[in-house]
Amino acid sequence: MLRRDYDTQVCSIARTLEVIGERWTILIIRDTFNGIRRFEDFQRSLGIARNVLSARLQRLVNEGILEKRLYEERPRRYEYRLTEKGKDLFPVLMALVRFGDRHRAPDGPPYRYFHRGCGGEATTRVCCDRCGADVGPRDLSKEPGPGLSERRAA
Amino acid sequence: MLRRDYDTQVCSIARTLEVIGERWTILIIRDTFNGIRRFEDFQRSLGIARNVLSARLQRLVNEGILEKRLYEERPRRYEYRLTEKGKDLFPVLMALVRFGDRHRAPDGPPYRYFHRGCGGEATTRVCCDRCGADVGPRDLSKEPGPGLSERRAA
Secondary structure, rough: OOOOOOOOOOHHHHHHHHHHOOOOOOHHHHHOOOOOOOOHHHHHHHHHOOOHHHHHHHHHHHHEEEEEEEEEEEOOEEEEEEEEHHHHHHHHHHHHHHHHHOOOOOOOOHHHHHHOOOOOEEEEEEOOOOOEEEOHHHEEEEEEEEHHHHHHOO | OOOOOOOOOHHHHHHHHHHHOOHHHHHHHHHHHHOEEEEHHHHHHHOOOHHHHHHHHHHHHHHEEEEEEEEEEEOEEEEEEHHHHOOOOOOHHHHHHHHHHOOOOOOOOOEEEEEEOOOOOEEEEEEEEEOOOEEOHEEEEEEEEEHHHHHHHO
């Protein structure tokens, strides 16, 4: 069992970091979005120690982010695929891409993401689910939700 | 100088993790978005060792995410505020919130974020900057950008 660092934090950011906050984990997830599925290919892409990679993959399977599937019987070989839950990390990845493209890419973005068909570029927005306006931190009112009340009542 | 773990990766995700990927760093940034500015208040919020907190804050100042301002002369006291670059991390934080609210909050979201005025809730979207459609990984074509060509040409 890995140590949970953010256990005392009643916070959806901290809880997400419990799952994806370990070194290399986000890059493993990035690779799966890029179509990588096999241990050897992750290893080649990341260049990390096999035991570290193995532990990270297993953790992601345990957390329901990846599923492990047998794709060859002899020898027995497995591949790793994103679950529906794992696919829900796409906005996190794209938000990281956009920040890096803007602030950490002096020669321009290493990759660009085009909308097939229309040809526009992918962007990330934080917006209001009612009126659709883009919203920043000052436009939002943070209110205690049901998860906090439960904990307080306990 | 801290070790850079992802140096071999020509990738905007990896480069962003170079800045915000250390343990606790994202929660420090979260706290600044929540209005926390002073060392003692970060320490109280996070409950981490003072030397760790101090190192993380200094790193964020060095990276241009936070700026350190003198707010009292005697004794000399400093506060930390998000720079414009730091504020560009807002979509990353909100994407983490949304994932945690959806998958790591069995009692419901600990906090909810309402659009002042209209009363809708904040959401994160990955969308096309031309036609405005929501886009998922399969809707996008990933193409080499100028940052990759530069590196290859070098």
